[in-house]
Amino acid sequence: xxxxxxxxxxxAVVKRDCPTCELAAPVLGALARDAGLTVYTxxxxxxxxxxxxRIDDTGLDVSHRLKIEIVPTLIRFEQGRxxxxxxxxxxxxxxxxxxxxxxxxxxPEARPGCGAKNVEPGVIExxxxxxxxxxxxxxxIEIGEDEDEQEAMYARGWSDGxxxxxxxxxxxxxxxxxxxxxxxxxxxxxxxxxAAATVEKVAINAVxxxxxxxxxxxxxxAVEAVLEESFAMHGVLATTMFVxxxxxxxxxxxxxxxxxxxxxxxxxxxxxxxxIGRALQLVIRNIGEGRPQEVDRATLGNPGKLTYCFAEDEExxxxxxxxxxxxxxxxxxxxxxxxxxxxxxxxxxxSRDPESLAKSFAGSxxxxxxxKHAPSCDALLVVCPEHHRTFKNAGWSKARLYEELYxxxxxxxxxxxAGANGIAEGGPPTLAGKTVNKFRPGGIMIARAGGDAGMFSxxxxxxSAGGPRSSLPVTKEVRN
Amino acid sequence: xxxxxxPTSERSPTIRPRLPRPERLDGLTIxxxxxxxxxxxxxxxxxxxxxxxRGIAVKHYAKPTNTRVAPLPLRxxxxxxxxxxxxxxxx
Numbered sequence: 001x002x003x004x005x006x007x008x009x010x011x012a013v014v015k016r017d018c019p020t021c022e023l024a025a026p027v028l029g030a031l032a033r034d035a036g037l038t039v040y041t042x043x044x045x046x047x048x049x050x051x052x053x054r055i056d057d058t059g060l061d062v063s064h065r066l067k068i069e070i071v072p073t074l075i076r077f078e079q080g081r082x083x084x085x086x087x088x089x090x091x092x093x094x095x096x097x098x099x100x101x102x103x104x105x106x107x108p109e110a111r112p113g114c115g116a117k118n119v120e121p122g123v124i125e126x127x128x129x130x131x132x133x134x135x136x137x138x139x140x141i142e143i144g145e146d147e148d149e150q151e152a153m154y155a156r157g158w159s160d161g162x163x164x165x166x167x168x169x170x171x172x173x174x175x176x177x178x179x180x181x182x183x184x185x186x187x188x189x190x191x192x193x194x195a196a197a198t199v200e201k202v203a204i205n206a207v208x209x210x211x212x213x214x215x216x217x218x219x220x221x222a223v224e225a226v227l228e229e230s231f232a233m234h235g236v237l238a239t240t241m242f243v244x245x246x247x248x249x250x251x252x253x254x255x256x257x258x259x260x261x262x263x264x265x266x267x268x269x270x271x272x273x274x275x276i277g278r279a280l281q282l283v284i285r286n287i288g289e290g291r292p293q294e295v296d297r298a299t300l301g302n303p304g305k306l307t308y309c310f311a312e313d314e315e316x317x318x319x320x321x322x323x324x325x326x327x328x329x330x331x332x333x334x335x336x337x338x339x340x341x342x343x344x345x346x347x348x349x350x351s352r353d354p355e356s357l358a359k360s361f362a363g364s365x366x367x368x369x370x371x372k373h374a375p376s377c378d379a380l381l382v383v384c385p386e387h388h389r390t391f392k393n394a395g396w397s398k399a400r401l402y403e404e405l406y407x408x409x410x411x412x413x414x415x416x417x418a419g420a421n422g423i424a425e426g427g428p429p430t431l432a433g434k435t436v437n438k439f440r441p442g443g444i445m446i447a448r449a450g451g452d453a454g455m456f457s458x459x460x461x462x463x464s465a466g467g468p469r470s471s472l473p474v475t476k477e478v479r480n
Numbered sequence: 481x482x483x484x485x486x487p488t489s490e491r492s493p494t495i496r497p498r499l500p501r502p503e504r505l506d507g508l509t510i511x512x513x514x515x516x517x518x519x520x521x522x523x524x525x526x527x528x529x530x531x532x533x534r535g536i537a538v539k540h541y542a543k544p545t546n547t548r549v550a551p552l553p554l555r556x557x558x559x560x561x562x563x564x565x566x567x568x569x570x571x
Contacts, residue, residue, distance in 0.1 A: 139486040141494050155496055158487055167485045195489030204487040286487040
């Protein structure tokens with residue numbers, strides 16, 4: 001198509017759905033008649049009627065080749081090379097480019113143009129695919145005309161059990177618009193296959209999970225976080241225990257992408273919460289080849305292995321956000337990953353002072369994994385707003401609550417001995433006479449989330465013995 | 481035709497490979513599916529006898545008609561009960 005462009009002379013690209021193009025139509029007609037102007041039309045091949053022989057560019061090939069961004073655009077060619085270009089209607093510029101004076105005498109001096117069709121979202125990606133300009137390196141999988149896309153994806157083992165958004169080249173290009181990072185940047189090696197997670201591969205899985213492009217930076221940060229050695233993603237995946245990565249999001253990105261930190265924050269119904277957690281799991285499945293009953297040896301697993309992601313409710317909290325507590329600056333967007341499972345509710349509708357409520361929390365925390373286990377797994381305590389209010393009104397900082405909970409989680413060793421209280425599970429007889437804490441120092445992590453009504457906090461239990469012997473939580477900044 | 485981008489590590493071929501053939505038949509159960517073509521039952525019955533003589537478990541199934549694919553319950557039953565299937569494809 002480019003070959004059909006004139007070697008010498010003027011070219012204009014226009015569309016009917018542009019008031020400035022309509023305005024300039026008489027000038028286009030005059031230049032076509034008197035100055036050899038060639039007019040390409042993006043939307044309606046009958047426009048402009050003032051020009052006898054318009055060229056249909058509804059396929060947008062010429063517009064794409066000429067990198068048109070605004071219509072009308074007027075270009076001068078000399079010996080096949082572009083020597084001048086102007087956008088919108090500007091009498092002085094049009095006269096300079098065309099060499100014709102007195103253009104559009106009854107028109108205003110200048111009028112800005114409109115966005116060109118070839119750069120509209122959805123169109124630009126299609127054109128890049130057509131002209132093989134995507135830069136995407138992943139293998140192309142052709143799905144037959146009569147094949148059902150969903151069934152084809154299931155058959156290839158890409159799904160977590162639920163339907164997927166087909167990762168077409170156009171969708172993946174749009175997803176990559178969500179980050180400024182190079183698509184070929186390697187975030188790390190995903191276990192168990194230890195295959196490279198490029199930004200592009202993560203974007204493909206984010207498409208399949210149902211992410212919008214603006215979620216991608218959060219997904220990338222979550223992937224980077226689980227690939228930190230201290231998180232021990234291989235072990236988190238391979239263990240027979242219940243855990244999977246739980247993602248907690250902090251900072252301005254939460255509200256920008258519409259995450260839910262309020263009612264049902266840990267439940268269904270919010271696209272960002274659901275899709276970000278799912279994308280992370282699909283990365284493990286598809287890039288890392290971590291699949292149930294293969295390297296994933298979980299006995300029961302937990303429903304959060306489909307998706308487990310929520311935002312912290314920072315607004316109205318008297319406590320510093322989790323990410324700030326973990327070393328990032330206030331106002332920085334961040335993800336924290338925690339190897340956790342399930343949700344154990346703490347129902348306490350009667351405590352009105354922080355001492356009572358802390359005891360309530362500690363009582364529930366001491367049952368994690370098994371009442372006979374200490375030190376036991378780490379725990380993520382999700383404090384609901386009504387419970388938080390009790391601590392806030394009494395002036396308890398988060399540090400104070402950590403301190404009190406740790407103190408309240410001391411357990412007489414005699415209760416932990418194997419066979420004690422009629423339970424064969426337990427530790428060695430040498431525990432008797434000692435006091436053992438349920439948690440390692442720093443083994444409890446607190447976040448605030450949930451609806452404004454309801455005295456229902458929750459505990460997300462961690463993995464195995466907790467801490468450096470299993471998995472440590474990791475916090476990463478969300479970068480655009 | 482739809483073109484999708486491969487979300488995986490690309491360590492496997494794009495076309496789903498066939499299940500690997502078992503190295504031995506010992507301990508496996510073989511299903512024999514008669515698709516209801518004329519005299520197919522005779523041939524398949526004899527085949528079942530020969531396999532059985534080798535000490536291998538055999539289960540016989542039959543489609544109601546050769547003109548249609550096997551009904552879903554029959555396919556599910558076969559998949560649940562045997563490790564591999566022999567079927568006669570024509571007369």
